[in-house]
Amino acid sequence: MPSLEEELFPSTPGKFKIERSNTMNRQFHRCFTSTSTMFLWALFLVALTASYLSFQSFVDSGSRYFSASWGGIQWEKHVRSSAQIHRSGGMSVLVTGAAGFVGTHVSLALKKRGDGVVGLDNFNNYYDPSLKKARKALLNNHGVFVIEGDINDAKLLAKLFDAVAFTHVMHLAAQAGVRYAMQNPHSYVHSNIAGLVTLLEACKSANPQPSIVWASSSSVYGLNENVPFSEADRTDQPASLYAATKKAGEEIAHTYNHIYGLSITGLRFFTVYGPWGRPDMAYFSFTRNILQGKPITVYRGKNHVDLARDFTYIDDIVKGCLGSLDTSAGPAPYRIFNLGNTSPVTVPKLVNILERHLKVKAKKNVIEMPGNGDVPFTHANISSAQKEFGYRPTTDLQTGLKKFVRWYLSYYGYNRGKRVN
Numbered sequence: 001m002p003s004l005e006e007e008l009f010p011s012t013p014g015k016f017k018i019e020r021s022n023t024m025n026r027q028f029h030r031c032f033t034s035t036s037t038m039f040l041w042a043l044f045l046v047a048l049t050a051s052y053l054s055f056q057s058f059v060d061s062g063s064r065y066f067s068a069s070w071g072g073i074q075w076e077k078h079v080r081s082s083a084q085i086h087r088s089g090g091m092s093v094l095v096t097g098a099a100g101f102v103g104t105h106v107s108l109a110l111k112k113r114g115d116g117v118v119g120l121d122n123f124n125n126y127y128d129p130s131l132k133k134a135r136k137a138l139l140n141n142h143g144v145f146v147i148e149g150d151i152n153d154a155k156l157l158a159k160l161f162d163a164v165a166f167t168h169v170m171h172l173a174a175q176a177g178v179r180y181a182m183q184n185p186h187s188y189v190h191s192n193i194a195g196l197v198t199l200l201e202a203c204k205s206a207n208p209q210p211s212i213v214w215a216s217s218s219s220v221y222g223l224n225e226n227v228p229f230s231e232a233d234r235t236d237q238p239a240s241l242y243a244a245t246k247k248a249g250e251e252i253a254h255t256y257n258h259i260y261g262l263s264i265t266g267l268r269f270f271t272v273y274g275p276w277g278r279p280d281m282a283y284f285s286f287t288r289n290i291l292q293g294k295p296i297t298v299y300r301g302k303n304h305v306d307l308a309r310d311f312t313y314i315d316d317i318v319k320g321c322l323g324s325l326d327t328s329a330g331p332a333p334y335r336i337f338n339l340g341n342t343s344p345v346t347v348p349k350l351v352n353i354l355e356r357h358l359k360v361k362a363k364k365n366v367i368e369m370p371g372n373g374d375v376p377f378t379h380a381n382i383s384s385a386q387k388e389f390g391y392r393p394t395t396d397l398q399t400g401l402k403k404f405v406r407w408y409l410s411y412y413g414y415n416r417g418k419r420v421n
């Protein structure tokens with residue numbers, strides 16, 4: 001049986017020989033009088049004290065350390081380096097929802113032209129987070145650092161504005177999707193209202209105050225029947241809670257412009273689609289189902305009228321976002337622009353184009369549109385954006401879907417003869 005000392009402090013041959021015949025007391029006496037053992041004890045006590053003290057400061061500095069993975073010298077270095085501007089007259093932009101569909105494309109476009117970009121995203125599981133992680137990896141490869149955090153985290157936002165004097169905020173983080181609002185209404189309030197206010201509070205307190213461009217939605221037009229939809233039309237008849245939270249966002253933004261002089265531009269996006277898109281949207285889920293031989297549900301309006309959307313290709317939206325950012329500084333404007341394509345296409349036509357690109361016939365299940373918050377059609381008047389920053393969409397649905405399908409087949413491994421989804 002090894003002695004107690006042997007278990008705690010195994011002896012080095014020739015240096016400290018234990019006399020097994022001695023009593024326990026004598027063994028302890030030897031142990032403490034030995035120089036090397038004393039040294040080890042001292043080391044042990046110092047380590048114990050140090051770890052206790054560092055644990056105390058860890059606890060004292062707040063609970064955020066237990067819920068988020070941000071902070072520290074290395075982290076700040078990444079943030080600052082990502083925010084670095086590499087062109088004269090460039091901007092330093094905080095992009096919220098950076099791992100989202102539009103957020104990824106806008107971040108890449110800004111970075112490519114030499115602007116500084118820091119991304120923020122909470123990577124929630126509204127749709128497959130692995131797609132968001134893949135977008136993050138893409139951004140990372142292009143030098144965009146994406147922080148995992150929520151826009152409701154006021155401490156994180158304050159820390160970010162402390163670390164970087166952002167000139168602009170591109171606010172794209174949101175709970176998207178029209179129909180999901182019936183399943184999870186509170187997620188819309190959390191992100192689109194509470195999160196927006198937290199972000200605007202941070203912007204209000206930042207020095208300098210950044211100009212803000214953010215994503216509203218064509219859904220704010222709700223039951224409006226004036227065609228095409230113009231920014232001057234009424235928007236007080238939302239058809240879904242999603243639309244209502246976006247409309248509320250526009251009003252909230254107005255108050256921050258009015259009281260604190262924040263420069264805020266709201267962009268009403270019209271059904272944006274393209275590579276790296278959102279799996280919850282019809283063009284994406286239709287593609288998945290068609291390829292897997294599963295049926296798709298096509299909604300139809302009252303009196304057998306087809307539903308129609310002003311589908312807008314992502315590259316056109318990115319141009320609109322950059323145009324808005326470039327013209328948003330100055331004497332604290334409050335602006336709202338439609339960013340659409342100006343040529344609505346019916347949902348059956350969308351399916352038809354997909355069938356041709358995929359070379360597979362869809363199994364269609366056509367049903368009357370349930371009361372789910374959908375509107376029968378959307379159609380943008382874009383003359384304001386055209387006048388203000390030369391917005392001019394150039395991609396029709398046929399061309400845009402071709403690019404989407406090419407990306408989809410490659411991303412999900414169809415080109416390599418295997419299906420990973």
Ligand SMILES: O=C(O)[C@H]1O[C@H](OP(=O)(O)OP(=O)(O)OC[C@H]2O[C@@H](n3ccc(=O)[nH]c3=O)[C@H](O)[C@@H]2O)[C@H](O)[C@@H](O)[C@@H]1O
Binds near residue numbers: 219270281300
């Ligand atoms: O423009 C906008 O503001 C909105 O555009 C889209 O909303 P939506 O136009 O409803 O886009 P999809 O969900 O892709 O639906 C497109 C069309 O397909 C129809 N649809 C959808 C799903 C389905 O299974 N079947 C079907 O026929 C819808 O009724 C709609 O007419 C986005 O999902 C919203 O986040 C965005 O704010």
